[in-house]
Amino acid sequence: MSQSNASNSKNNKEQPKKKRNVKRTVIKVFGILFLAFLAMVIVGVLLFAYYAWKAPAFNESALKDQLPTKIYDKNDKLVTTLYMGQKREHVKFDEVPDRMKDAVLATEDNRFYDHGALDYKRLSGAVMKNFTGGFGAQGASTLTQQVVKRAFLTDKKSIERKAQEAYLSYRLEQEYSKDEIFEMYLNKIYYSDGIYGSQTASKYYFDKNLKDLNLAETAYLAGLPQVPNQYNIYDNPDAAEKRKDTVLYLMERHGRITKKEMKEAQDTPIDKNLVKRTIEERNEAMTQTPDNEYASYVNYVKQELTQNKAFKNQSLNDIMTSGLKIYTNMDQDVQKTLQNSVDNGSFYKNKDQITGSSIVDTKTGKLVGISGGKNYKDVVDRNQATDLHPTGSSLKPILSYGPAIENMQYATNHKFQDENQYNINGSIFKNYDGQGHGSVTMADALARSYNIPALKAWQETNQNAGDKAVKDFASKVNLNYKDEIGPSEVLGGSQSEFSPTQLASAFASMGNGGTYNEAKSIRKVVTQDDETIKFSSDSHKAMEDYTAYMLTEMLKGTFQAYGSAYGYGISGVNVAAKTGTGTYGDEVYTKYQLPENAAKDVWITGYSPQYTMSVWMGFTKVKEYGENSFLGHDEQIKPQILFNDVMSQISNYDGSDFEKPDSVEGSGKSLSVAGNQDNQTTSSSAPSTGNKEQQGSNYNFSNNNNNVTTNDPQTNSSNNQANTNQQTTQQQSTAVQPTEEAPTQEAPTQEAPKPEKPSSSSGDNAAKDAAKNAEKDN
The missing domain is CATH 1.10.3810.10 (Biosynthetic peptidoglycan transglycosylase-like)
Structure with a gap:
């Protein structure tokens, strides 16, 4: 009994101990679990903090969407939507x-x-x-x-x-x-x-x-x-x-x-x-590519956007993805017609020939249409309508006859003595046909693109109005020259490189009474926040109204018999124009054995009271063996064909003509400044000696309708210079009478004889460097 009691007593003592052990174990387990959970929470918080730290930066720009840009035409009609992203x-x-x-x-x-x-x-x-x-x-x-x-x-x-x-x-x-x-x-x-x-x-x-x-x-x-x-x-x-x-x-x-x-x-x-x-x-x-027919215009719009101070320091991508509404001066019908015509393969000699063209409203100067080239694609292709190209003798109205009318009030029938060759300070100049045509009126000399009268008009302006008069006249139509204008520039030298858009604006001032308007594509821009940004354009008086009108009337002769674009006027439309043709340098002809009449650049810039259109066609490089790198004589009219094709489609045919100002009297080819009696004056050959500004430095070049030798290294650029030895034969030239106006009732039918190579003047090295800046004209 005593043993039993002892045993029970022992068991009773052990039971509380076991309970305490179980309780401790449970507490320990829960403690471990809690610590584990707490550790997991801490790890989770730290991990979350780490991931948050690695998260992309929270910034407003990332929240903004890439919004499209909408382009509207001159009538506020949506033309195209540009999705840059x-x-x-x-x-x-x-x-x-x-x-x-x-x-x-x-x-x-x-x-x-x-x-x-x-x-x-x-x-x-x-x-x-x-x-x-x-x-x-x-x-x-x-x-x-x-x-x-x-x-x-x-x-x-x-x-x-x-x-x-x-x-x-x-x-x-x-x-x-x-x-x-x-x-x-x-x-x-x-x-x-x-x-x-x-x-x-x-x-x-x-x-x-x-x-x-x-x-x-x-x-x-x-x-x-x-x-x-x-x-x-x-x-x-x-x-x-x-x-x-x-x-x-x-x-x-x-x-x-x-x-x-x-x-x-x-x-x-x-x-x-x-x-x-x-x-x-x-x-x-x-x-997400813009419509091809509008791509050239879109390219020009982008250029204007980046130049506006409202978008200063912004990337083009940021600008074009900010949801802008751009209201332009585009005429959809004109733009489509122009691009479709430029895309037409029939206007090209081969796939290497390229084109640039611009059309502005003659009265307002607004850019209504532009083509940067055949099948033009924005971003991918260069815009040939805004790129610079050698102008040939396209600028004779602006560098020769315009300043002469403006400063000396020459009449349209003021006469110059044309010669078979002309020496300016050792440089020999000739016409495209190598001939002199006697006493010719200023109107005929311009329409037929003779070189000698153009050079004499340039010289006389320098003599009578100062050596900066010509440069100032050109600058007023935004054709700016860094250096002084010598004879080579008059006929298409290395400084005379401009774009079709620039020429369209310059010529429009002649059709607009002498007021120059800068070509602009944008009227206004409305931002995503409904802020309106206005776009201004330069507009100013560039020349007297009599100068503009008289030049216009003379340039109408370009489409008349013996004119350099005879047969390519617009029936039913009053139109004036100037052509231009540029050649390669002499070494290119020799190296690639090109024909003498091979042309690199061909132009026409013309205007009606409604539209002004400039067309350039040409090549940017010479291919191996010279193949597909030039336009022959018969192909040099392609710009004229394109001009005729487009202007015929877009013109109104309302019979409107250029308004004759009160400052001009006379009619037809006999116009003069009111009160001036210069009509019968004939200019003689300007002296071959004199100050450098009057005659130009030593020039080495053959040019539009012209042969010349000079020594000026500036004019020796192989990219855009023509050759003394390269002469153009012209269908419109040989029937011209040297001292009288050519009849207008019929066209010439013979081809002019090819001129001989010019000889160098004594005392210079012109023969060696001849013809680096030449230009010859149709």
């Missing part, structure tokens, strides 16, 4: 109909306005689903999170991306209101086929604004972004219909539409108003 049309929150908002909320985030950056209620359910279905099985992204993912992150599913998404979402909701975030979502979301944003999608699929969609179409667009390619109606119409029905069900479930509205919309097929698109059309819509 993603196809996207921005819509403001207030412009979004309530039905679209309800559809998006019911489908994507019904409690958007009730929760913060994260919806913890949906998140907990998603977490449980992910435990059973694997990570990423179900998401609980709010609209805020979706905006963050589109703006800063990728679609990759990972703990790191989710942590960064949560952090950036919190930041976003601190900086922006719910409505602003909702607007971001509506403009960032992807709708398949390269389309971003609800407004863009509405127009792409249904050709409607958001406010004009029916309920079925609204529901489809609201549900499409979940899996855009899978629900694309063009590829999967059945899946698209089912997705629409699901969205309608969710809208009714959340009390955003009635059951009746749901049933009616579910019974409405979404392809009823669907824009029909072929696979090719869908692919073309995704290429």
Whole structure:
């Protein structure tokens, strides 16, 4: 008994001890678990902090969408939309109909306005689903999170991306209101086929604004972004219909539409108003390239934008993706006609020949059309209408006869003694046919592009008005020369390189009574914030009205018999013009054995009271063996053919003519400044000796309709200089009488004889360097 009592006593003592041990163990286990949980929390917090630290910088620019630029014509009609990045049309929150908002909320985030950056209620359910279905099985992204993912992150599913998404979402909701975030979502979301944003999608699929969609179409667009390619109606119409029905069900479930509205919309097929698109059309819509017919004009618009102080220090990409509306001076019909004609292969000798052309409104100077080349592509191709090219004798009205009329009031029948050769300080000049034509009027000399009278007019202006008179006259039509203008420049020397756009503006001033207007493409720009930026242009008096009118009347002769563009005028339209032809340097002809009449650059710049058009055609390099690198005599009229083709299509045929000012008296080819009795004056040969400005330095060049030898190294550039030995034969030249005006009732039929090579003057080395700056004219 005593043993039994002892045993029981022992057991009673051990039981409390065991209980205490179990309790300690439990406490220890829970302590370990708590510490483990705490460690996990600390690690999680640290990991979250690390991921947040690695997250992309939160900045406003990343939240901005790449918005397209819209180009409007002179009548404020939309011409083209430029998508520099993603196809996207921005819509403001207030412009979004309530039905679209309800559809998006019911489908994507019904409690958007009730929760913060994260919806913890949906998140907990998603977490449980992910435990059973694997990570990423179900998401609980709010609209805020979706905006963050589109703006800063990728679609990759990972703990790191989710942590960064949560952090950036919190930041976003601190900086922006719910409505602003909702607007971001509506403009960032992807709708398949390269389309971003609800407004863009509405127009792409249904050709409607958001406010004009029916309920079925609204529901489809609201549900499409979940899996855009899978629900694309063009590829999967059945899946698209089912997705629409699901969205309608969710809208009714959340009390955003009635059951009746749901049933009616579910019974409405979404392809009823669907824009029909072929696979090719869908692919073309995704290429995001501007229409080819407008590409040259767009290129010019970009040049003007970057030069405006309102866009200073901004990259072109930033400018063009900021949602601008650009209102231009483009005439769509003129632009299309010009580009289509330039694209026409019949105007070309071969694929290496290139073209640039610009058309401005003669009265206002506004750029109505421009072509940078055949099948021009912006960014890829150089714009030949804004690039500089040797002008040949295109500038005789501006460097010779214009200054003579302006300063000495020469009459149009003022006569010059033309000679078979002319010596200026040791440089020998000749006409394109190598002949002298006796006493010729200024009007005929200009129309036929004789060189000697042009040089004499230039010399006499220097003698009577000063050596800066010619340079000043040119500068007033924005043809600026760095150095003094010598005889080579008059006939197309190395300084006389300008673009078709510059020449179009300069010649338009002659058709506009002497007022110069700078060619501009942009009238105004309206920003995404509705700020209007006005674009100004230079407009000023460039010459006296009598100078402009008399030059115009003389240049009409270019299209008359014996004129350098005879046969290519516009029937029924009063038009004036000047041609120009430039050749290679002498060494190029020798090296490649080019024919003597081979031309590198050919021009025509002409104007009517309505339009002024400048055309350049030519080559930028000589190919091996010289093949496909020049235009022969018969091919040098191609610019004239193109000019005729385009101007014939765009002109009004209203019989309008250039208005004769009161400062001019006389008619036809006998015009003079009122009160001036210069009509019977004949200029003799200007002296071959005298100051350098009058005669030019020693020049070595053969030029338009001309032969010359000189020693000036400046004029020896092989890129744009012509050759003394290279002469052009002209059909319009041989029948001209040397002392009388050519008859206008019939065209010349004989070809002029080819002139002999000029000899160098004594005392210089012209023969060795002859003809580096030549230009010969049709």
